[in-house]
Amino acid sequence: MFFILITGLLLGGTYALIAMGLNLQYGVARIMNLANGEMLVAGGFAAFWVYTAGQVSPIAALLVVAPVAFVVNWAIYRIMLRPLVKRAKSRGALEVDSILATFGLSFALVGIMTWFFGGGYFNYSYLSGRIDIFASSYAQNRVVAFAIASLLAAALWVWLSYTRAGLRMRAVAVSPDSARLVGIDVPAVSALAFGLGGAVTASGGALISMFFTLDASVGILFTMKALIIVIMGGVGDIRGTIVAALILGIAETFVARVIDPGLTLAAAYVLFLGVLLFRPQGLFGRTPT
Amino acid sequence: MSMRDLRNLALSALAFGVLALLPLYVSGYILSIATTMAMFTVLATSWALFSGPTHYISLATAAFFGLGTFVTGLGFQTLPMWLLPIIAAGLGAVLAALVGLVTLRLSGVYFVIFTLGLAELVRQVVTWVQNRTGQRGMYVLTSITERDIYWQLLGMAALVFLVGWLIARSRLGFALRIIGNDETVAKHSGIDTAAAKILLFMVSGAAAAVVGAMMAPRYIYIEPSTAFASILSFQVVIMALLGGTGRLWGPLAGVVPFTLLWEFISRNAPNQTLLLLGIAFLLIVYVLPGGFVGLYDRLRHRYGQGGQ
Numbered sequence: 001m002f003f004i005l006i007t008g009l010l011l012g013g014t015y016a017l018i019a020m021g022l023n024l025q026y027g028v029a030r031i032m033n034l035a036n037g038e039m040l041v042a043g044g045f046a047a048f049w050v051y052t053a054g055q056v057s058p059i060a061a062l063l064v065v066a067p068v069a070f071v072v073n074w075a076i077y078r079i080m081l082r083p084l085v086k087r088a089k090s091r092g093a094l095e096v097d098s099i100l101a102t103f104g105l106s107f108a109l110v111g112i113m114t115w116f117f118g119g120g121y122f123n124y125s126y127l128s129g130r131i132d133i134f135a136s137s138y139a140q141n142r143v144v145a146f147a148i149a150s151l152l153a154a155a156l157w158v159w160l161s162y163t164r165a166g167l168r169m170r171a172v173a174v175s176p177d178s179a180r181l182v183g184i185d186v187p188a189v190s191a192l193a194f195g196l197g198g199a200v201t202a203s204g205g206a207l208i209s210m211f212f213t214l215d216a217s218v219g220i221l222f223t224m225k226a227l228i229i230v231i232m233g234g235v236g237d238i239r240g241t242i243v244a245a246l247i248l249g250i251a252e253t254f255v256a257r258v259i260d261p262g263l264t265l266a267a268a269y270v271l272f273l274g275v276l277l278f279r280p281q282g283l284f285g286r287t288p289t
Numbered sequence: 290m291s292m293r294d295l296r297n298l299a300l301s302a303l304a305f306g307v308l309a310l311l312p313l314y315v316s317g318y319i320l321s322i323a324t325t326m327a328m329f330t331v332l333a334t335s336w337a338l339f340s341g342p343t344h345y346i347s348l349a350t351a352a353f354f355g356l357g358t359f360v361t362g363l364g365f366q367t368l369p370m371w372l373l374p375i376i377a378a379g380l381g382a383v384l385a386a387l388v389g390l391v392t393l394r395l396s397g398v399y400f401v402i403f404t405l406g407l408a409e410l411v412r413q414v415v416t417w418v419q420n421r422t423g424q425r426g427m428y429v430l431t432s433i434t435e436r437d438i439y440w441q442l443l444g445m446a447a448l449v450f451l452v453g454w455l456i457a458r459s460r461l462g463f464a465l466r467i468i469g470n471d472e473t474v475a476k477h478s479g480i481d482t483a484a485a486k487i488l489l490f491m492v493s494g495a496a497a498a499v500v501g502a503m504m505a506p507r508y509i510y511i512e513p514s515t516a517f518a519s520i521l522s523f524q525v526v527i528m529a530l531l532g533g534t535g536r537l538w539g540p541l542a543g544v545v546p547f548t549l550l551w552e553f554i555s556r557n558a559p560n561q562t563l564l565l566l567g568i569a570f571l572l573i574v575y576v577l578p579g580g581f582v583g584l585y586d587r588l589r590h591r592y593g594q595g596g597q
Binding site for chain 1: 416560562569570
């Protein structure tokens with residue numbers, strides 16, 4: 001039981017990082033990015049590639065993965081998504097447009113990645129030893145991935161909570177219209193948030209690839225999980241995201257160990273159902289009036 | 290019913306009559322493409338019945354379709370063939386009602402996300418049940434030929450068009466158009482928005498399940514990973530949006546070219562089908578909002594014939 005709890009927490013830590021990336025994109029930039037999972041897989045591919053080709057550790061690869069992902073996502077927002085935001089008559093219209101556009105992007109990315117890397121599974125063994133915590137042993141790479149994910153998440157949280165740039169971002173998350181009135185350049189902040197979110201997710205992908213077998217088309221599954229976490233934790237709520245991610249990690253590990261490893265998505269759905277039925281505003285959200 | 294309606298009905302009946310004669314004079318390959326087109330016509334048109342007026346993007350088609358194939362797979366030896374699509378319709382409607390009850394009271398995003406994973410969820414559960422009971426896939430060996438399937442689907446298409454036409458003329462159709470334009474207005478004018486949406490989603494889900502039940506004999510061997518392949522949901526969305534959901538015939542205008550294109554690409558470059566799907570999505574958003582129907586309406590407007 002204790003073993004399941006720790007394994008679940010380790011998994012949940014990485015989920016938290018990925019979901020924070022999506023939450024920045026949806027909460028601040030107001031884009032429901034369904035190509036989020038493909039960014040994750042791309043990050044994983046990059047880590048895999050530098051590790052097998054140059055024996056560079058996936059952790060060092062983060063130094064490249066994160067900035068590149070930032071630039072790519074920033075450009076995607078400026079070129080592809082900004083015109084949609086401009087032409088949208090309402091939030092609902094923007095949602096439909098951005099869902100369709102990012103779906104297109106998602107499929108195009110899967111197509112391109114399959115083209116370059118083939119349709120097979122890929123994994124590599126890095127830090128494959130064991131580490132003992134409280135008399136049970138865990139895979140080293142999972143523990144290291146969790147530690148780095150926590151570090152990045154903590155850094156992001158501090159940045160959002162205590163810097164002026166972070167404050168601007170939170171202001172846009174609360175209300176883009178009012179943020180404009182106090183002199184915040186909303187399009188610039190949105191593009192920044194979208195790029196940052198992509199960088200965070202791609203870093204999560206590089207970390208996950210250390211212990212998880214990926215393939216070009218697995219992205220949608222992670223998008224799905226990240227979406228469930230974001231909704232469970234509440235849109236724009238960092239604390240809620242982290243708690244929801246840990247809950248999902250534990251629930252999945254529990255189902256995989258005790259019932260059947262093929263039912264992990266079912267576990268996520270049970271949580272999702274509970275949230276939709278009882279707390280659609282998120283774990284810590286207030287009931288809208 | 291006006292003269293115009295009567296004329297349209299007569300023309301549609303004539304078109305269906307001509308299409309029904311198709312298997313008598315074409316080769317097997319063309320018939321198989323025609324069957325695929327008939328399948329997507331039913332799926333895309335019934336999808337648009339719900340998603341057109343409400344703008345709620347449903348990605349659950351594969352879940353309903355897979356449910357239908359499993360009804361046939363499990364029941365074809367013990368139950369009469371004509372009963373299977375009816376059972377599938379019932380189960381599809383029940384599944385749609387459950388999904389609708391959970392998500393359609395809330396905003397559209399929840400609905401999209403929930404339906405996005407629904408096929409995969411049902412697949413996991415079915416696989417799990419099969420593993421526990423020691424089953425693997427199922428063989429559906431029947432005397433039903435491609436020709437029979439084509440005729441069944443054509444009949445189903447006629448039914449869906451008729452239902453769509455009737456709904457558009459009914460109070461329910463009117464209510465849905467108001468919901469699509471402004472949900473708050475709809476609520477304030479006394480429409481039970483959740484009930485209207487759930488009802489129409491049930492129609493759409495039932496139709497997709499029936500198509501699955503009819504198509505099962507074509508696949509011969511059924512297993513969860515092929516029956517619930519989520520790519521089907523996306524194909525349906527693309528075709529319906531490419532054609533345009535503004536009119537009843539819109540999805541059909543998307544189904545015909547996209548099926549041909551898909552057939553061509555998957556024969557010549559099978560690895561590029563996903564890329565094609567992605568580009569098609571982007572094209573619809575950036576170049577063809579409203580699909581072919583939207584384009585047609587704009588052209589009519591420009592050249593002065595759209596005096597409605």
